[in-house]
Amino acid sequence: DGQNLRIAVAANAQFVTDSLKKAFQKGHPGKIELIVSSSGKLTAQIEHGAPYDIFMSADMLYAKTIFNAGNALTKPKVYAAGKLVLWTTKDLPVTGLDALKNPAIKSIAVASPKTAPYGVAAITALKKAGIYASIKNKIVFGESISQVNQYQLSGATDVAFTALSIVQSPELRHKGKWTEISSNLYEPIDQGVIILKHAGNANSDQLKQAKDFYQFLFSAQGKAIFTYFGYNVK
Amino acid sequence: MIKISIEKAIPTTLYSQPLRVNLEIGTGEFVVIYGKSGVGKTSLLRMIAGLLKPDQGVIEVNQQIWFNHLNKVNLPIQKRHLGFVFQELALFPNMTVMENLLYAANNPKDQSYLQRLLNITDMQSLRSRKPATLSGGQQQRLAIIRALARKPTILLLDEPFSSLDYQLAQQLRAELKILHKELKFTTLLVSHDPNDINGQIDQLVELKHGNAHQLRGTALHPTQNKSSLIGKILRVYPFESAFIIEIAVNQEILKVPTDPKTAQGCHPNQMVQITFIDGQILLSQLG
Amino acid sequence: MIKISIEKAIPTTLYSQPLRVNLEIGTGEFVVIYGKSGVGKTSLLRMIAGLLKPDQGVIEVNQQIWFNHLNKVNLPIQKRHLGFVFQELALFPNMTVMENLLYAANNPKDQSYLQRLLNITDMQSLRSRKPATLSGGQQQRLAIIRALARKPTILLLDEPFSSLDYQLAQQLRAELKILHKELKFTTLLVSHDPNDINGQIDQLVELKHGNAHQLRGTALHPTQNKSSLIGKILRVYPFESAFIIEIAVNQEILKVPTDPKTAQGCHPNQMVQITFIDGQILLSQLG
Amino acid sequence: MDFNFQPLILSLELSLITTVLLLIIGIPIASFLAFKTFRGKSILEAIVSLPLVLPPSVLGFYLLVAFSPNNFFGKFLDSYFNLRLVFSFSGLVLGSLIYSLPFMIHPLQAGLQALAPNLKEASYSLGKSKKETMFKVLLPNIKPAILTGMVLTFAHTLGEFGVVLMIGGNLEGSTKVASIAIYDAVESLDFRSAHIYSLVLIIISFVILLITYGLNKRLFDNRVHL
Amino acid sequence: MDFNFQPLILSLELSLITTVLLLIIGIPIASFLAFKTFRGKSILEAIVSLPLVLPPSVLGFYLLVAFSPNNFFGKFLDSYFNLRLVFSFSGLVLGSLIYSLPFMIHPLQAGLQALAPNLKEASYSLGKSKKETMFKVLLPNIKPAILTGMVLTFAHTLGEFGVVLMIGGNLEGSTKVASIAIYDAVESLDFRSAHIYSLVLIIISFVILLITYGLNKRLFDNRVHL
Numbered sequence A: 001d002g003q004n005l006r007i008a009v010a011a012n013a014q015f016v017t018d019s020l021k022k023a024f025q026k027g028h029p030g031k032i033e034l035i036v037s038s039s040g041k042l043t044a045q046i047e048h049g050a051p052y053d054i055f056m057s058a059d060m061l062y063a064k065t066i067f068n069a070g071n072a073l074t075k076p077k078v079y080a081a082g083k084l085v086l087w088t089t090k091d092l093p094v095t096g097l098d099a100l101k102n103p104a105i106k107s108i109a110v111a112s113p114k115t116a117p118y119g120v121a122a123i124t125a126l127k128k129a130g131i132y133a134s135i136k137n138k139i140v141f142g143e144s145i146s147q148v149n150q151y152q153l154s155g156a157t158d159v160a161f162t163a164l165s166i167v168q169s170p171e172l173r174h175k176g177k178w179t180e181i182s183s184n185l186y187e188p189i190d191q192g193v194i195i196l197k198h199a200g201n202a203n204s205d206q207l208k209q210a211k212d213f214y215q216f217l218f219s220a221q222g223k224a225i226f227t228y229f230g231y232n233v234k
Numbered sequence B, C: 001m002i003k004i005s006i007e008k009a010i011p012t013t014l015y016s017q018p019l020r021v022n023l024e025i026g027t028g029e030f031v032v033i034y035g036k037s038g039v040g041k042t043s044l045l046r047m048i049a050g051l052l053k054p055d056q057g058v059i060e061v062n063q064q065i066w067f068n069h070l071n072k073v074n075l076p077i078q079k080r081h082l083g084f085v086f087q088e089l090a091l092f093p094n095m096t097v098m099e100n101l102l103y104a105a106n107n108p109k110d111q112s113y114l115q116r117l118l119n120i121t122d123m124q125s126l127r128s129r130k131p132a133t134l135s136g137g138q139q140q141r142l143a144i145i146r147a148l149a150r151k152p153t154i155l156l157l158d159e160p161f162s163s164l165d166y167q168l169a170q171q172l173r174a175e176l177k178i179l180h181k182e183l184k185f186t187t188l189l190v191s192h193d194p195n196d197i198n199g200q201i202d203q204l205v206e207l208k209h210g211n212a213h214q215l216r217g218t219a220l221h222p223t224q225n226k227s228s229l230i231g232k233i234l235r236v237y238p239f240e241s242a243f244i245i246e247i248a249v250n251q252e253i254l255k256v257p258t259d260p261k262t263a264q265g266c267h268p269n270q271m272v273q274i275t276f277i278d279g280q281i282l283l284s285q286l287g
Numbered sequence D, E: 001m002d003f004n005f006q007p008l009i010l011s012l013e014l015s016l017i018t019t020v021l022l023l024i025i026g027i028p029i030a031s032f033l034a035f036k037t038f039r040g041k042s043i044l045e046a047i048v049s050l051p052l053v054l055p056p057s058v059l060g061f062y063l064l065v066a067f068s069p070n071n072f073f074g075k076f077l078d079s080y081f082n083l084r085l086v087f088s089f090s091g092l093v094l095g096s097l098i099y100s101l102p103f104m105i106h107p108l109q110a111g112l113q114a115l116a117p118n119l120k121e122a123s124y125s126l127g128k129s130k131k132e133t134m135f136k137v138l139l140p141n142i143k144p145a146i147l148t149g150m151v152l153t154f155a156h157t158l159g160e161f162g163v164v165l166m167i168g169g170n171l172e173g174s175t176k177v178a179s180i181a182i183y184d185a186v187e188s189l190d191f192r193s194a195h196i197y198s199l200v201l202i203i204i205s206f207v208i209l210l211i212t213y214g215l216n217k218r219l220f221d222n223r224v225h226l
């Protein structure tokens, strides 16, 4: 399997990575395969020998775990930071966090804080804004940020906390309305990337390809793409 | 009164004509049906029971229509109030002997009747056994008393004594006749055993196919090979390892050999019936 | 030579003693076993076949030990080269009549033998039928010829004629005797039918429990209620609806009534055997 | 580490309710499929098997859409029965019923088909209704098949995950069942909790299975030969 | 939209291989459990049922650990047989075999137990070996049970997802089966692809089930009554 460059991507970064891949391939022929899954699953797989070359995690923790176990060639490095938004596809006002107290809003989708950084951010924000206790019973948890999106799109929940990159994606750009949550209310959602040991075990071409893509993430063109999708970049 | 007039194309290659049955049976009669293997005896019982649908015709029981091909009447078997002793027994494997009986009984409180049924079949000691642990004959006895347990209006028996030894079968035949008189049910007994065919019965029905290999319409005609005489015993005396019985029948004096045990029960001046069928001869005492 | 000397505690409440069997059977003999229902006939056959393990004792067949409790020999049933006609038939529901036979046959090319088996049971026209579509008697016939199909060394039959009408059963008895002579297998036939018990057999074994309700050791004693005479026909003449046959037996002249059909087959100077058991009398021609 | 017994209890509850309800629903359906012959029967049989074919998470997704108050079915339940099936225990039960349907129906149907037809006939001939025949004669004689159906259903619901994940919403005490708790633990790399949950789940299930099989052996003694 | 037939073909392949292999493995195990009585049999039966109880993704996690070249079993296979079970098609097959084992064993065992014991005896009395008896007498008489086992296994493997997701790693052409492809599509909110995959999967399965049930009805005609 020497030819394919395999990039393991956390679910919330799948849209932006798809664009990055297309842009990157213009200058670099050769196949790139995206493996999209939850960061937890990808981490477990990488630890047990998954043939992936690059891992773009949803936060820093997963990337660190892999690095500490000696399965990465590079130290975790932040490639982008996500932004939290409050989103609805229904005819409800979502002007700010206070709007959640509206009795017309019966259910709020939040990613599980145990497994998803956006979940941690949402809960922190609600607590800081002082409304967590009053709306606690309206919250339902999605396994990941993509499940939160599914809850919202199917109409099962009234509003959802999701990533700016999602509501900015080509698929959802015109679906519903959203407000950004003030970045003071939560810790930055830093997402880390590492080159994996597998890339080094393969032929040198592939390692070079991996390094090129890694570099591309931090290039001006890469940063522009991240910004376009609603990420913060340094 | 049971009136049967039905037709059923039995998918057999033996005969090219369908099974046709025309029968009239009085309420409370004891009827024996016999005929060659594969001729349709079981099928006839199944049609009377409502387990097999005749192609056409009518079955009428005590003025009630059970089956009529024309206006599509087909009374469900549950409403026919039957007792059916299946040729393959069809005991309930999950129930003990007693549970089989209790399930069958209309009135479970009728304990003494169930005890009596167990007694006449020598099954008392087997009451808590499951069918799989019974011998062939024990299973057959259970099938008989299960059918009797609910005191049916019509009792259908499909070769019910085939696995029983002679003495036990005779005992059951006698007990069945007593119950038949007592409970006044109509009995249709399928059997090929001369002891049934030659017994004291109200009707004998032969299911038979014609000589042109056609299944002939059947009716109340007595068998060609069966006959009986009645006479009076004159003498009983030993002869070699056996006994000879002298019987006066009209002008003739018959001399019939018999086994020691039967001879013991025979005494001068007794009336006996001598029945013969297919080369077999049977002595039975009258009165 | 088959030597059986076994004991088995049959879990029955009827008798407090175990079933004990001591038997010697010559190779090629035709043995009939009878006894009351539930006495252990089927269990005996199952022990000979290796389907039921005796508690103790030895079974030896032609110098080969089939079972020995002491040194734990128990020859698997497959190596005993038997034919077994089960009381419950145990036909293979997935196979047609012919497939049942072909499966059983050692040599499937022995077509003419299988055809002959089908012929003697009148089953030719049913060859491609599955067992579920056969009548009770047809199933029983299939069970008999399936056991014969492999030309066994020992043939075990458990009440094989119980569901068959008299003529068919007699026909099969005759054919079985012919095959028995031809193929020289040893036959153990369990039956309660006088036609088997009174037939021309080498040994008659009664399984019986003693008067103290104990299951007695069994041996080669003939039944008490059975006997037979041989005589010569003098005359056959009509009498009422029947016929009378005069038979000279030693110094006596018997006068036995019979049905018209049997009478047709009787002619002066013929030798006949008269067998009687339990009140039944049977005429059969000799030679 | 983050272990508590609530998810395990919830899982057992869900499995028990699903198994009991499916047994009640399954018996008439299985007997219908086993004994009736009609045109299009194969179609009905194929439909019963369909929940098997869809990956659970996909099935869950479609159930989510169906149950959602946006759509007809969900709206109907909400306004007429005040019943919300998304993110509620009742929703999990309904989802599990649909998901596990074939695991109950198939064994029951096969068991009933294997019974000798004359058992039914014998019971009818004694004047017994279809219902009485089913409960007193047919079902007691297919105990291994019933056991199979119940074990497959129970265990499968216990291990169910995709559907629950989709329509449950991971709510402590009402929809956070054991399978979800384990998944959560694995995802958050909290392997110790995952191991403990798994172990407890396995031990409980093992004991339940052991008891079931032990009982079954004792109860199913109809065909003892000497 | 991102739809292609490769995952569907891979799924069908995986299901077919798993079903055939499990039938081969399942027959001896089921007959052992059905006919032998020994102490600790209930324990063995409970073990066979265990793969059912663990949520598939958790089972997948433990399989991942077991198969991993980091660990003894995986290392052993790798160095002696040059066989890598993680992230490979053979790994999926092995995972599916373990996962679907109870779906094959249970129905087969129940079917064999329901057979009249004298069928076996009759065949033995004709000098037939255990093997011949099994294949020519016993199995042909439990066709509905075999069908149940095969349908449950096939369909279940087709819909399998948790285990595959964990040990497969979603690699195009070797481990990206249909269930994963649908999951992927749903996750990336590409509902159109998800619908199409699901529809095609349902249609294919439906046709396969329909043919199977239709055939079964024709083949299983042993007990026709007049």
Ligand SMILES: Nc1ncnc2c1ncn2[C@@H]1O[C@H](COP(=O)(O)OP(=O)(O)OP(=O)(O)O)[C@@H](O)[C@H]1O
Binding pocket: B132, B133, B134, B135, B136, B137, B138, B163, C010, C011, C012, C014, C035, C036, C037, C038, C039, C040, C041, C042, C043, C044, C087, D224, D225, D226
């Ligand atoms: N599994 C069992 N458990 C308990 N008792 C049994 C079992 N199997 C058979 N028996 C008993 O053993 C005795 C002998 O049975 P067997 O079948 O050998 O009798 P048989 O002589 O063949 O009777 P029949 O003429 O009625 O067929 C019977 O009384 C029967 O009840």
Ligand SMILES: Nc1ncnc2c1ncn2[C@@H]1O[C@H](COP(=O)(O)OP(=O)(O)OP(=O)(O)O)[C@@H](O)[C@H]1O
Binding pocket: B010, B011, B012, B014, B035, B036, B037, B038, B039, B040, B041, B042, B043, B044, B087, C132, C133, C134, C135, C136, C137, C138, C163, E224, E225, E226
């Ligand atoms: N499902 C079926 N398909 C085809 N033929 C059948 C079917 N069932 C019964 N038959 C045939 O119908 C005929 C009558 O069967 P039936 O069982 O009524 O006979 P019977 O008189 O009871 O015979 P026996 O004395 O042998 O029990 C037989 O020749 C049998 O082969």
Ligand SMILES: [Mg+2]
Binding pocket: B041, B042, B043, B087, B158, C135, C136, C137
């Ligand atoms: Mg019959």
Ligand SMILES: [Mg+2]
Binding pocket: B135, B136, B137, C041, C042, C043, C087, C158
């Ligand atoms: Mg017997």
